[in-house]
Amino acid sequence: MKDLLRMRTSLSEEIETLLNEQIKVEAHSSATYLAMSSWCNRQGFDVSADYFMKQSHEEREHMLKLFNYVSDLGGHAISPEVVNIPQEYDSFRDVFEKALQQEIFVTQQFNRLADHCMKAKDFVTFNFLQWFLQEQVEEEYVARRALELFDVIGEEGTGRYEIDKAIRKISYDNGGDE
Amino acid sequence: MPTPTNLHELFRTAFGAVYQCNRYNCYFVEFAGGISPFKVADFLDLKQHVDAINVAEMAKNPARAADVYVLMPNRSERCFVLTLTEVLRFQELLQGAKAMMALNSILHECLYSPAYC
């Protein structure tokens, strides 16, 4: 008897569901960064507003990467419903703290996903996830560096103005290239 | 209707059956007095939908509208009007069929090799 399930897609129902959940997480991240960008704009933190806007675009690209993967393998990629986006933040520092927390959550999600793939012996998806796991190293690094500026520069006086300017200079370099 | 040789019974209960059609690469679901075809993805959608029906809510909600669940599967002529018992029977049927499909996949992976058989 023909294997119709496998002919439709190589993704198991479990992995397909988990990938769709991750699509939703990335969409939520994208929308959250957009809200952060808006908040920074309203408070006059011009550079940070641009920084979060750029992050928002990147998260959408992550979402599409996952989305296209599910589609390409014959699965059902679900356009996610995005709800509960926090629009208000207590302080400039609070925005960056929430951003780091979000990236940590995303890293944990990808670790769990990779674990499931390993257990399900889905090495194709496991391999696909390597890019994201690597990307999360950079994402966490940048978010952590940004938050550290609040201690390094200090918020007193023109501190927040300086912090905002310094955000633009953060870049990730794992030392491998030069 | 496809010829019987193309139709394999995947799972049967006292209240229905699911067949695989190797000619059209689809499944036939026989339940509640009718038989209808579903493409693979549509069958999986149907199963997810039926699994998600809140039977506890149907049981405790006294409103008459909650006595039945109206199910209109995508891309299908069929419309199911299910009582609580029928929902449970339908769930059992679809879950059993899905398990047999998964088993068939495992057998294929273990036994089927175009190069050797």
Ligand SMILES: [Fe+2]
């Ligand atoms: Fe991301």
Ligand SMILES: [Fe+2]
């Ligand atoms: Fe990120």
